[in-house]
Amino acid sequence: MLAWGLIACLATRRSARLRELDSRIGDLSYPIYLLHYQAGLVLVLLSVPWSRGHPAFALLGAALTVLLSMGAVRLLDPAIQGVRNRIRPVAAARA
Numbered sequence: 001m002l003a004w005g006l007i008a009c010l011a012t013r014r015s016a017r018l019r020e021l022d023s024r025i026g027d028l029s030y031p032i033y034l035l036h037y038q039a040g041l042v043l044v045l046l047s048v049p050w051s052r053g054h055p056a057f058a059l060l061g062a063a064l065t066v067l068l069s070m071g072a073v074r075l076l077d078p079a080i081q082g083v084r085n086r087i088r089p090v091a092a093a094r095a
Helices: 002-012 016-046 055-094
Strands: none
Touching: 016 055
């Protein structure tokens, strides 16, 4: 119960900067989920076998995943939003 109260307090007192950061992280969450395996596969295929156990390998994989996700959001989201905006009026008219 205490945790829910803390979450409610934090959610209502966020600054505009934190809301923007939260929104950007939220926008990246699904692309990160979709692309983390592919980013890891690319790193494994391009790396030398002895480097795979090094902690920097995981950090490089995380950085590559985030960069690929940022690219996907920038390149694909405008096109997807355009399609969604064309579909919305049709779906609203049917409801």
